[in-house]
Amino acid sequence: MKKTDILEKFPPRMENVLLILHDLQNNSRMNYLSEKDLCLVAKHLNTTLSSIYGVASYYSMFSLTPRGKHIIRMCRSPVCHCAGVNDVFNELTRILKLDVGATTPDRLFTLETTACLGQCDLAPAMTIDDVVYGKLTAASIATIIAQYRKKSASQGD
Amino acid sequence: MITEYNIALRNVGKINPASIQDYMDRGGYEALKKALQTPSEKVVHDITQSGLRGRGGAGFSTGLKKKYTSQASCVLLECMRYIVCNADEGEPGTFKDRIIMEGDPHLLIEGMVIAAYAVGAERGYIYIRGEYHQSITMIRNALAHAHAHGFLGNSILGSGFSLDIEIKLGAGSYLCGEELTLLESLEGKRGYPRIKPPFPAESGLFGKPTLINNVETLSHIPAIVINGARWYRQLGTETSPGTKIFTISGDVNNPGYTEVEMGASLRDLIYRAAGGMKDGKPFKAALLGGAAGTFVPESLLGVSMDFDALKEKGAVLGSGAVIVMSNDQSILTMLDSILRFFEHESCGKCVPCRVGTRQLVDLMEKLNGADDKRPDHIDALVYQSELMAKTALCPLGQSPVLAIHSAVRYFRDELETTQISQSRCR
Numbered sequence: 001m002k003k004t005d006i007l008e009k010f011p012p013r014m015e016n017v018l019l020i021l022h023d024l025q026n027n028s029r030m031n032y033l034s035e036k037d038l039c040l041v042a043k044h045l046n047t048t049l050s051s052i053y054g055v056a057s058y059y060s061m062f063s064l065t066p067r068g069k070h071i072i073r074m075c076r077s078p079v080c081h082c083a084g085v086n087d088v089f090n091e092l093t094r095i096l097k098l099d100v101g102a103t104t105p106d107r108l109f110t111l112e113t114t115a116c117l118g119q120c121d122l123a124p125a126m127t128i129d130d131v132v133y134g135k136l137t138a139a140s141i142a143t144i145i146a147q148y149r150k151k152s153a154s155q156g157d
Numbered sequence: 158m159i160t161e162y163n164i165a166l167r168n169v170g171k172i173n174p175a176s177i178q179d180y181m182d183r184g185g186y187e188a189l190k191k192a193l194q195t196p197s198e199k200v201v202h203d204i205t206q207s208g209l210r211g212r213g214g215a216g217f218s219t220g221l222k223k224k225y226t227s228q229a230s231c232v233l234l235e236c237m238r239y240i241v242c243n244a245d246e247g248e249p250g251t252f253k254d255r256i257i258m259e260g261d262p263h264l265l266i267e268g269m270v271i272a273a274y275a276v277g278a279e280r281g282y283i284y285i286r287g288e289y290h291q292s293i294t295m296i297r298n299a300l301a302h303a304h305a306h307g308f309l310g311n312s313i314l315g316s317g318f319s320l321d322i323e324i325k326l327g328a329g330s331y332l333c334g335e336e337l338t339l340l341e342s343l344e345g346k347r348g349y350p351r352i353k354p355p356f357p358a359e360s361g362l363f364g365k366p367t368l369i370n371n372v373e374t375l376s377h378i379p380a381i382v383i384n385g386a387r388w389y390r391q392l393g394t395e396t397s398p399g400t401k402i403f404t405i406s407g408d409v410n411n412p413g414y415t416e417v418e419m420g421a422s423l424r425d426l427i428y429r430a431a432g433g434m435k436d437g438k439p440f441k442a443a444l445l446g447g448a449a450g451t452f453v454p455e456s457l458l459g460v461s462m463d464f465d466a467l468k469e470k471g472a473v474l475g476s477g478a479v480i481v482m483s484n485d486q487s488i489l490t491m492l493d494s495i496l497r498f499f500e501h502e503s504c505g506k507c508v509p510c511r512v513g514t515r516q517l518v519d520l521m522e523k524l525n526g527a528d529d530k531r532p533d534h535i536d537a538l539v540y541q542s543e544l545m546a547k548t549a550l551c552p553l554g555q556s557p558v559l560a561i562h563s564a565v566r567y568f569r570d571e572l573e574t575t576q577i578s579q580s581r582c583r
Contacts, residue, residue, distance in 0.1 A: 013345075014344065014345035014346075015325075015343060015344055015345045016345065017345040018287075018325065018326055018327070018328055018342070018345065019325065019326060021328070022287065022326055022328065054347055055345065055346065055347055058330070058347040058348060058504075059327075059328030059329050059330055059348070060328070060329035060330065061287045061288070061328040061329035062328055062329075073288070076494075076498075077249040077250070077448075077494075077498070078249050078250070078444065078448060078480060078491055078494045078495055078498070079249060079250050079406045079407060079480055081490070081491070081494045082407050082408070082480070082482060082486050082491065083407070086578075114288070114329070115247060115249070115329075115331050115498060115501070115502065116247060116248070116249035116250065116251070116447075117288055118246055118247070118251065118252040118255050118286075118288070118289065119252065120249075120250050120251075120252055120404060120406035120412065120478075120480075121252070121404070121406055121412040121413045121414070122412075123406060123407075123412070127288065130290040
């Protein structure tokens with residue numbers, strides 16, 4: 001979808017800014033909001049770039065730097081902490097060779113941590129894009145990552 | 158013995174949540190029809206009489222909120238009022254609103270339309286956290302169907318009352334679950350809290366009178382309209398009538414959710430509803446109400462789970478989160494995790510919280526670096542968090558004191574002698 005088409009879907013009122021930013025980011029190949037995106041939004045909403053930047057930089061779901069194709073969000077809430085998320089997390093950083101916030105060289109994954117995902121009955125939990133994965137173990141996390149890599153290889157990404 | 162009593166969860170798992178017909182087959186939207194034939198003041202009166210209290214955590218009287226919103230004087234000729242549903246569920250250990258939105262989205266919508274009618278609101282917003290993809294999908298679908306059936310839109314069911322409801326999405330800010338901050342975010346701003354008063358009932362969204370209720374609270378309204386306030390009052394306790402969804406997680410055999418009458422004992426929730434302690438390990442503590450909550454020890458297992466009984470014991474019901482910790486878990490590590498969470502989520506608008514949450518984390522590090530000053534560091538934690546409770550602008554900065562007080566009160570020995578378990582998740 002073209003960026004201008006996304007903007008046109010929303011009446012030019014400031015109250016729509018989060019919906020617009022979500023839509024632009026979801027349609028971005030690299031899962032982020034560029035400076036150009038923010039300029040377009042500012043123009044559409046007839047406001048300044050700084051006020052749009054202020055909003056976009058406040059909310060943790062928005063990224064102002066390019067990210068990978070899949071966003072991994074590992075829950076770091078107290079519940080997942082108790083359920084042993086540290087072991088899973090360490091295994092994940094080992095497999096991906098990533099620190100928090102970084103992207104794999106093949107641009108397949110970006111690793112993020114998040115506050116409670118509301119999946120506490122499945123702790124420890126994470127999401128990859130829209131999909132929830134729960135009751136994670138060091139073994140299951142390896143399988144999940146392998147599946148994504150396999151799928152990506154077969155699609156020739 | 159503990160038995161489930163389902164009001165907010167009455168259809169969850171029993172209907173196809175994507176089907177409005179399934180919902181209507183189980184009596185759905187009958188309460189709306191009844192309400193629309195009743196004067197709006199009577200609806201407000203009934204909800205006030207039912208004693209329903211907000212299920213988001215604060216426990217304020219829902220009826221009074223409605224009364225204040227409906228009575229708010231409008232200076233302008235066009236008397237716009239808003240209704241907002243707080244579906245920005247982010248309190249750690251809480252997922253009750255997600256279960257309702259994913260399993261019975263029409264119940265929320267019906268409750269919201271009735272509440273809007275009661276206060277005379279013409280526009281509504283459901284503010285859902287951006288991470289709740291499934292909830293967003295289900296609510297979006299349900300809104301479209303409700304519209305097609307005439308339960309939303311112009312002159313609903315020919316009553317002359319009109320309401321439109323829109324979905325708005327959060328974007329990863331815990332603080333936006335606080336009602337005034339949520340309104341800021343709805344207006345398209347950074348999620349900074351407002352000073353109150355004025356309360357939303359007087360000056361809320363876009364400065365207009367606004368009723369803002371939690372998902373679970375609104376989901377109780379259809380049943381109250383159908384069965385009456387007296388019926389509702391028979392459930393639960395004298396001062397906390399009705400039912401409550403508890404989300405039980407941590408070291409139990411069957412983590413999950415259950416809706417029971419207010420006043421069930423913590424012991425029954427853990428040992429009956431959640432199948433007991435995982436692998437039979439001894440119970441050490443439960444964290445009630447999430448990160449903005451309190452630790453309770455074994456001696457309080459018999460406590461009645463309602464707003465006032467818990468308050469009397471220095472604990473909180475909060476959102477209904479029950480995080481169970483066995484002897485394997487460390488209070489110090491849990492407290493550290495909670496304080497890091499607050500540090501991360503502090504918005505930075507007011508100094509006591511911006512600086513205070515950071516200092517609490519630093520104090521935890523000092524406390525952990527074993528030395529003979531540990532009792533002093535613990536006293537400093539208490540002092541610092543009390544200061545924040547008195548001076549911070551919003552509930553976020555006022556909350557760390559809850560966990561710190563309760564941890565120190567019941568587990569001081571452990572705080573003085575143990576270490577934070579290693580390899581923490583940054």
